[in-house]
Amino acid sequence: xxxxxxxxGILVSAEGRRRADLLCHDGLIAAxxxxxxxxxxxxxxxxGGCFVMPGGIDPHxxxxxxxxxxxxxxxxxxxxxxxxxxxxxxxxxxxxxxRGQSPLDALATWRTWASRAVVDFGFHMTVxxxxxxxxxxxxxxxxxxxITSFKFFLAxxxxxxxxxxxxxxxxxxxxxxxxLPQVHAENGELIAYLQAKxxxxxxxxxxxxxxxxxxxxxxxxxxxxxxMAEITGVPLYVVHxxxxxxxxxxxxARTRGVKVIGETLPGFLAIDDSVYRSDDFDFAxxxxxxxxxxxxxxxxxxxxxxxxGTLSTTGTDHxxxxxxxxxxxxxDFTRIPNGCGGIEDRMHVxxxxxxxxxxxxxxxxxxxxxxxxxxxxxxxxxxxxxDIGGDADVIxxxxxxxxxxxxxxQHQNTDFSVWEGxxxxxxxxxxxxxxxxxxxxxxxxxxxxxxxxxxxxxxxHPYQTQL
Ligand code: URP
Ligand code: ZN
Ligand code: ZN
Numbered sequence: 001x002x003x004x005x006x007x008x009g010i011l012v013s014a015e016g017r018r019r020a021d022l023l024c025h026d027g028l029i030a031a032x033x034x035x036x037x038x039x040x041x042x043x044x045x046x047x048g049g050c051f052v053m054p055g056g057i058d059p060h061x062x063x064x065x066x067x068x069x070x071x072x073x074x075x076x077x078x079x080x081x082x083x084x085x086x087x088x089x090x091x092x093x094x095x096x097x098x099r100g101q102s103p104l105d106a107l108a109t110w111r112t113w114a115s116r117a118v119v120d121f122g123f124h125m126t127v128x129x130x131x132x133x134x135x136x137x138x139x140x141x142x143x144x145x146x147i148t149s150f151k152f153f154l155a156x157x158x159x160x161x162x163x164x165x166x167x168x169x170x171x172x173x174x175x176x177x178x179x180l181p182q183v184h185a186e187n188g189e190l191i192a193y194l195q196a197k198x199x200x201x202x203x204x205x206x207x208x209x210x211x212x213x214x215x216x217x218x219x220x221x222x223x224x225x226x227x228m229a230e231i232t233g234v235p236l237y238v239v240h241x242x243x244x245x246x247x248x249x250x251x252x253a254r255t256r257g258v259k260v261i262g263e264t265l266p267g268f269l270a271i272d273d274s275v276y277r278s279d280d281f282d283f284a285x286x287x288x289x290x291x292x293x294x295x296x297x298x299x300x301x302x303x304x305x306x307x308x309g310t311l312s313t314t315g316t317d318h319x320x321x322x323x324x325x326x327x328x329x330x331x332d333f334t335r336i337p338n339g340c341g342g343i344e345d346r347m348h349v350x351x352x353x354x355x356x357x358x359x360x361x362x363x364x365x366x367x368x369x370x371x372x373x374x375x376x377x378x379x380x381x382x383x384x385x386x387d388i389g390g391d392a393d394v395i396x397x398x399x400x401x402x403x404x405x406x407x408x409x410q411h412q413n414t415d416f417s418v419w420e421g422x423x424x425x426x427x428x429x430x431x432x433x434x435x436x437x438x439x440x441x442x443x444x445x446x447x448x449x450x451x452x453x454x455x456x457x458x459x460x461h462p463y464q465t466q467l
Contacts, residue, residue: 001027001435005038009047009396011386013054014367022052024392027434031388043437045430047396053366054384055089055119055393055431056347057373060239060263060315063093064113068337070325073414077116079318079343081446082411084438086344087428089119089393090383090454092373094151096126103137107145117451119433120391122379124149124182130166135173142177146455149377150179151239154221155186155290168228175234178458180377182237185221185246186213186291195334206284208333210276210292218291219245226253226260235259237376240317242268242291244301251310261376262311264302266342266349267418272296275418285326286416288336289317303359312372314350318343320414341412345405345419351397352424378456392435401427411444 004024011020011032021036022029038044063079065072074082076093083091093114097106103125114121125147127134141147152167153160162170174181194212198204203211222238226249229236241247241264250262273295275287287293305311319339329336342349347369354360360368374384382391405419431439438446 003039003042004045004392004432004435004437005036005042006045006047006052006394006396009050009052011052012362012366013386014363014371017362022386022394024394024432024435027392029386029388029390029392032386045396049398049400050429051362051397051399052386053395053397054370054386055395055433056087056369057090057379057383058083058088058316058318058343058346059092059313059373059377060317061091061093061343062317062319062339065094065096065319067319067339068335069328070321070337072339073320073322073325074318074341074343074412075116076114076121077118077448078411078413080117080119080121080451081444082344084119084431084433084446085411085444087347087395087397087431088343089431089433090121090379091119091343092122092124092377094126095123097128099129103134103141107141107147111453114451114453115449118438118446118448120452120454122377122454122456123147124151126151126160127162127170128160130162130170135169138173138177138179142179142458146457148179148456148458149182149237150174151182151184153184154225155184155188155191157188157192161188164228167225168232171228171232171234175232178460180237180459181229181234182239183225184240185218185225185238187217187221190217204332206281206288206333206336207276209288209336210273213290213292215243215245215294215298218243219249222246223249226250226258229260230258235261237261237263239263239315240265240268240291241302241311242294242298244298247301247305247310251305254310261313262305263313263315264306264311265315265317266346266353267293267340269299269302269306270349270353271418272299281330282323282326282416285329285336286323287340287418288326288333288338289319289340290338306368307360312368313376314346314368316342316346320412322414323416340418341414341416342418344410344412347395347428348403348405348424348426349419351426356425378459379454392432394432395428396430397426398429399426401425401429403427
C-alpha cells in the first residue's frame with residue numbers, strides 16, 4: 001500500500017480547523033503538522049486551497065434490498081462506488097429478514113451481497129417481525145456479529161409495521177443487550193386509512209402518496225416512539241426526520257433529558273412536496289419515498305434543528321430505483337417502490353446548501369456527515385476523525401470547483417436523480433479509503449470487494465451513547 005502525504009490543505013474536524021499536512025501510512029492516519037517530509041515512495045497530493053476532512057459516513061443505506069416486488073437498483077458494488085465518488089467512505093446498511101426468517105440467516109445473505117462493497121460497511125438489523133427466535137438471535141447479532149442497532153417500523157401496515165406491544169418488547173430487548181433501537185416513525189394505521197380514502201376518491205397518481213402520509217402521522221409516531229423509549233429506559237435513534245413537528249418532538253424530549261438522536265436527509269432540507277404535483281409520472285414517482293418530501297416551510301425548522309444539534313446525523317436513505325421500476329405503481333401509488341437515491345450526492349449537497357449558504361460551518365459539516373454518526377454507532381475513533389491511529393478515510397474538497405448533479409453523469413445505477421440539474425459548488429476531488437486512493441479527480445479506482453466489514457461494540461451498562 002502506497003503511503004500518502006496530503007499537503008497544504010485545511011484540516012477540518014468537528015472541533016476546529018488548521019492548515020496542516022496529513023500523512024497516511026499503512027492505511028492509518030500517521031501524522032499531521034506543518035511541512036511534514038514525504039518519506040521515499042510516498043504519493044504527494046497538493047491540497048492547497050482545499051479542505052481535508054474525514055470521509056463521510058452514511059448511516060442509512062439500502063443496497064440490493066428486495067422491496068415491493070423488485071430489487072433496489074444499486075448493489076453493494078455500484079452503490080459503494082458511487083459513495084466513494086461522492087466522498088463517503090463508510091456506510092451502515094440494513095439487513096432485512098423476511099417475515100419469520102432467522103435474522104442470522106438474513107445476515108448471511110447480506111454478508112454475501114456486501115462482499116462486493118468497495119468502501120467499509122456495517123449493518124443495522126431491521127426488526128421485520130417479532131418473536132422468541134428474533135429476540136434470542138439478537139444476542140448473537142450483538143455479541144458475535146457486532147450489529148448493535150435495530151430498526152423498528154411504526155409504518156407499513158400489513159408489512160413491516162409492528163404493534164406497540166412488540167415495539168415495547170423490542171426496545172426492552174435492546175436495553176438488555178446494549179443496542180440502540182431506531183424507528184421509522186409514521187403512523188401506519190392512519191396511513192392505511194388515508195390510502196383507502198384516496199383510492200375511494202379515485203386518486204391513483206403519486207399525489208396520493210403525499211396526501212396519505214401527512215406530517216401529523218410522522219409527528220404522532222415520533223412522539224409515541226420517544227415515549228416508549230423514555231418509559232422503557234432506552235435511547236432512541238429516529239431515522240429520516242422530515243416533518244417540523246417530528247423535529248420539535250425530538251427537541252422537546254432532549255430538553256427533558258431523554259436521549260433521542262435525530263437523523264435527517266439532504267433532500268428533506270431542500271426539496272418540497274410540489275414534486276408530487278407534476279404531471280410527469282416518472283418525475284413525481286421518482287420522488288416517492290417515505291416519509292415524503294414536505295411543504296417548503298418545514299425546511300427552515302429542519303435547518304434550525306440541524307444547527308442546534310436536535311438533528312445530529314445525516315443519512316441518505318439511499319434506496320434507488322429506475323424509472324421502469326417506479327412504473328410498477330403507474331396505476332396505483334401504493335405500488336410505487338418507495339425510495340430515492342443520494343449516496344453520491346449527500347456531501348456535495350450539504351456543503352453547498354449548508355456551508356456555502358452560511359447555515360453551517362465546515363466543522364458542523366464534518367460533525368453532520370461523519371463524526372456524529374461514528375460516535376452514535378460506535379465507529380469512533382476508528383472512523384469519523386483525522387486523529388492519529390484512525391483509519392485513513394479522508395476527503396479533499398475543493399471549495400472553488402462546481403459540478404452539476406445529474407442522472408447522466410452519476411455513478412448511482414439509476415436513470416433518475418432528485419438533484420437533477422442542481423449546480424453545487426465545493427467538489428470532492430480525492431477520496432481515500434484506508435489510505436487507498438479510490439476517487440482521483442474524476443476517476444474511480446475501486447477494486448471489487450475491497451470494503452471491509454465493520455462490527456460494532458454494544459454500549460455499556462448503564463446504557464450510554466456517545467452524544
Ligand atoms: O422510502 C423509503 N424510505 N424507502 C426505504 C425504506 C425505509 O423506510 O427507510
Ligand atoms: Zn424508513
Ligand atoms: Zn431507509
